[in-house]
Amino acid sequence: MAGPLAPNLAELVDPHYRAVFGYAYRLTGSVVESEDLTQQTFLLAQANLSQLREPKAARSWLYTIARNEFLRRRPTVSITTLDDVAEPTSPESDLGLHAEGGLIGGDLTSEQLQTALRTISPEFRVPLVMFFLEELSYREIADRLQLPIGTVMSRLSRGKGQLRRKLEPYLCESVNSVVPPSQQPLTPDGIA
Amino acid sequence: MDCQTARTLIDTIPAGSPEWRSAEGMAAERHLAVCPDCQSVAHEIRELDDRLSRLMADVPIPVGLPERLRAIAVPATGSANPAASRRIGQRVLGAVVALGLMVTIGISLWWFRPVQFTVAQYATAAADWLNTRTGAAPGAFDGSFNSQLRDERWQSVCEGPAVGWDLDGRPGHDVAAYRIRIDDLRMTGWLLVIPVNRVSDLPESHTPEKIAYTQAAWRTENHLLICVSDRTGIERLIAAWSQTAA
Numbered sequence: 001m002a003g004p005l006a007p008n009l010a011e012l013v014d015p016h017y018r019a020v021f022g023y024a025y026r027l028t029g030s031v032v033e034s035e036d037l038t039q040q041t042f043l044l045a046q047a048n049l050s051q052l053r054e055p056k057a058a059r060s061w062l063y064t065i066a067r068n069e070f071l072r073r074r075p076t077v078s079i080t081t082l083d084d085v086a087e088p089t090s091p092e093s094d095l096g097l098h099a100e101g102g103l104i105g106g107d108l109t110s111e112q113l114q115t116a117l118r119t120i121s122p123e124f125r126v127p128l129v130m131f132f133l134e135e136l137s138y139r140e141i142a143d144r145l146q147l148p149i150g151t152v153m154s155r156l157s158r159g160k161g162q163l164r165r166k167l168e169p170y171l172c173e174s175v176n177s178v179v180p181p182s183q184q185p186l187t188p189d190g191i192a
Numbered sequence: 193m194d195c196q197t198a199r200t201l202i203d204t205i206p207a208g209s210p211e212w213r214s215a216e217g218m219a220a221e222r223h224l225a226v227c228p229d230c231q232s233v234a235h236e237i238r239e240l241d242d243r244l245s246r247l248m249a250d251v252p253i254p255v256g257l258p259e260r261l262r263a264i265a266v267p268a269t270g271s272a273n274p275a276a277s278r279r280i281g282q283r284v285l286g287a288v289v290a291l292g293l294m295v296t297i298g299i300s301l302w303w304f305r306p307v308q309f310t311v312a313q314y315a316t317a318a319a320d321w322l323n324t325r326t327g328a329a330p331g332a333f334d335g336s337f338n339s340q341l342r343d344e345r346w347q348s349v350c351e352g353p354a355v356g357w358d359l360d361g362r363p364g365h366d367v368a369a370y371r372i373r374i375d376d377l378r379m380t381g382w383l384l385v386i387p388v389n390r391v392s393d394l395p396e397s398h399t400p401e402k403i404a405y406t407q408a409a410w411r412t413e414n415h416l417l418i419c420v421s422d423r424t425g426i427e428r429l430i431a432a433w434s435q436t437a438a
Contacts, residue, residue, distance in 0.1 A: 013261045022251035035254055042261050110250045132241070132248045137211045138204040156204045164240065
């Protein structure tokens with residue numbers, strides 16, 4: 001039963017549509033899919049508005065709807081690359097910290113980030129999006145995805161490592177001299 | 193805590209998370225305080241995480257998206273909250289069902305309430321039947337109420353099983369009638385047995401009182417009794433049995 005402070009859907013759209021669309025875009029990697037997912041999220045929210053007991057939790061609630069809908073639509077058989085499952089050889093490689101001088105410099109754009117995210121399989125991408133956009137820890141992600149903590153910790157850590165490796169060309173200049181050819185990241189055009 | 197564990201925690205717990213105040217988080221913080229290598233890695237991870245978080249939220253919005261979303265937020269039904277409307281509908285339906293149930297129960301109770309007749313009506317109906325043998329033909333009493341007489345003397349003068357008949361048109365006999373024969377009073381007749389809850393003017397007397405030329409009536413704890421003599425003998429019955437109850 002909705003509480004007396006439960007907003008109607010129109011009141012949720014304006015403050016949250018940017019966040020929900022951004023969340024959907026980072027999950028799907030496609031503007032068309034993310035708009036469709038955003039609309040579906042608000043439709044589902046409208047149908048289940050009575051479940052929103054605390055208006056302050058609206059954004060997290062909408063994120064959950066969008067994530068569940070994304071996972072529901074996703075094919076059960078996903079394509080996992082060797083890069084996704086390769087065992088790290090050292091703590092540094094696990095964390096994706098290859099480049100000399102670090103990864104803090106460079107001029108990274110939103111679209112370059114999206115290009116890199118798109119190459120990461122959903123098993124790793126979903127925890128990444130939850131970590132960066134919802135600022136959830138591995139324990140909280142495990143709880144919301146109903147997965148074992150160790151699984152989520154591994155996926156999150158390795159997903160971040162993959163992301164860093166793929167972003168190295170945009171973050172520093174010396175990547176080609178540090179990353180082995182087999183692990184060289186995608187170019188901005190999306191072709192290795 | 194070793195470096196590998198500390199770096200994994202740094203990598204999987206956001207910088208501002210309350211989990212840094214947990215035992216695990218505090219152990220990692222203690223490790224960082226004494227490990228310059230991990231401090232450097234932690235600095236790099238957190239700087240990059242902060243940058244990626246901001247960048248990840250920076251997504252251009254398609255033209256017209258907010259208008260399209262607002263359009264779906266105006267439901268065709270005119271209600272801003274279909275779930276609330278559905279709940280209201282369910283409550284109205286529930287109230288209607290409950291009201292209908294109450295009315296049905298009320299009508300049933302009214303319909304099946306015990307119909308009461310006066311002593312005179314019972315006596316008249318009995319006389320009509322006994323004199324003319326018209327009306328509802330009595331058959332064997334159907335046992336719709338307990339017609340057993342407590343007084344052994346009355347039991348001893350009853351001949352054969354009771355017959356019964358219906359007065360109110362509903363299922364079940366309203367009257368049980370025993371054929372009686374009292375030799376020492378030279379009297380034959382009928383003894384009518386009626387449940388007290390079917391009598392609207394129950395007599396107070398527990399001994400036979402004359403109510404008509406050949407009839408006497410009295411009450412017991414459970415029954416109204418009406419004795420109908422075939423010819424005479426009611427006065428003898430009253431005189432002889434006025435001191436005892438049936």
